[in-house]
Amino acid sequence: MKKWLALGCLPGALFVVFLTIVTAVIVPSQFATSEAAASAGQHGVACSPDGSNIPNGIAGFRGEQLQNASLIVAAGKEMNLPQRAWVIAVATAMQESTLRVLNHGDKAGPDSRGLFQQRNSWGSLQERMDPKSSAKLFYARLIALPNWESLPLTIAAQKVQISAFPEAYAKWEKPANQIVGAIEGVKCRQVALAPMTPKQESTVIGAAMKQVGVAYSWGGGNATGQSYGIKQDAKKMGFDCSGLALYAYAQIGVTLPHNTQEIWRKFQPVITDQNSLRPGDLLLLGYGKSTSQIHHVGIYLGDGAVVEAPHSGAKVRVIRDVFAPGAYYASEFVGAVRPGSRSLLV
Template sequence: MIGVGTATARAVAHPKTTRNLLTVAAVIVLVVPVALVAVPVSLVLAIGASGFGGGGGVCGGSAPSVEAGQKVDGYGPEQLKIAATIITVGQKMSVPLHGQTLAVMVAIGESGLRNLDHGDAVDNTTIGVFQQGAGYGTPAQRMDPATAAAAFYTRMLHVPNWQTLAPTLVAHAVQINADPNHYAPFWTPAEHVLAALTGASAGTCQVPADARAAAAVLVSAIQSKKLNFLEPRYQQQVTNMAEGTATPDCTIDAHLLQLIVVAVQSFQQVGVSDLNRRCTGMTPGAGTASAHWKGKAVDFYAINRQSLTGADTLSVQLIHALDPYAPHGSSAGQSDCRTRAHVSLGVLVNFTSDFPDTCNHQHIQVP
């Protein structure tokens, strides 16, 4: 394993059967039916460990870019271009920012963000920016930073509780190096690199401080087609919240709106199928006992234009992305879907319970 010496580089208004048909159609087309007028964000608060959810950040930044002559913690343009490739692959795989930071940390700790054609004195058979052995593929595959990064992420995502373990221990589980603490000094430089290239931070997430500001962010996401709704009336609920015209029966909980913002910031595209049912007068499922009736639940039917089942990889990633920012005591649906698929959510901090629901969306509710 090659180090870098000193680390100065530091769920809807229709019955379920009807919604199934709507969901299929929406996933194929993902239509945004109404053009909305943006409302300026009045107040944005950086929420971290002391915020409404606590824990580490997960919101993603923009596509990485490297400026001519740019240096970050001693790493120059060529090294930063490799870091940008690693980050881009992570974004395309919908890996949360924490995981992207972890991958950059490993690349720093293994090669100093250099695409090396040799290993070190301990193992000279490993090559590439991640110093991968023959088990990762051909030499050409291991020497291609994008392919190598995808291989690293694939293995990382299979490490149990990777989002809550110490990053160096996750890296150790993937890389199987001699010292499990080897990567610890490179976490901070990796954070600096991601912040410099994407404008994002693994330690904080920009979350609007109140319901109206959060709804305004979502209106902007609707306009850019990052946020899509299965039905216009649910989209209208968000619009009314942003404009301050929502009636008492049609309000949406501020924490819920904040979580939808986190989802939009964490993924390339988000599809929502259900919000406040009291506003629409619909009573499927739990009826008036549902958190939907109180404006405290949201159903996500798609992420990155892929249907959600509650047991697929993106559903699990979504729950983990929201967990640090959710109010403690929040709940997730589709427990039976995950049980049948032998899928575990792993360790969560603020989602303290789950319950059965239909396997065509991911239900999230706040207390």
């Protein structure tokens, strides 16, 4: 949370919207990542990549591990929980036990047991050693968290587990999506993003550019223009990063959530190839390039330029050469989205 305050965007407060392009862009459902186990699949979507299947293994996991993942998903279904909960639970068990029912703990928690390495206070040994029962113990604490569905995966998992390594869960989000997708029989597909009209593109960019020089206000901005923010900016009129985008795209009738993480999940597929970017695309940034820690958005203008509302104390501005070596966007860019664009299976 301190990082969000420092940067000035609401946690996930990303306004993501749709943009115009002259030609349709093909977005592969598989793209590179630094995590070997997460080398295929689709960001933020529970689906399994082409060529993968449960008998042959998924994301480096197989056999008993995938059976345990299936039991975690089954427990979530029995509790009528949404898919997001299953993904968080599977990713957590990947980190804690590599999806194995461990009958031992470690120095920090010698009484930790099972898939989730739950300690004595969580429940009986029998419960903690049973995949479905231990998953239900995890789910019960997860859904007790306020707004758990909107939290980045690594934060939701950490709030439940109270781990000594709070950032460790993030790297398992994509393989967890792959495994849940495989369990559900959902394959990742290639899609084409239909273009916006030039008029829509110019309207969005024009609306954002007219706000250059307006004060940044954390939490500020809505479909009609600048507004008072929250917290330290409660008495200041202006826009935050997502508020600016939200306003710009409202001018063409596109309604977006004022939350970066929710927009990332809602407006798939994403564009990860910088050469495929078009003016109006929304560029999403994540701490450590993590898709579970998205915190900022800028509206792409083309030719390496972005219009954005950066942080408290600043004003809406245009920055250039955003992908130059060492540039802020280059170091945290996780992908771009085009909300409102029609996705076509190919």
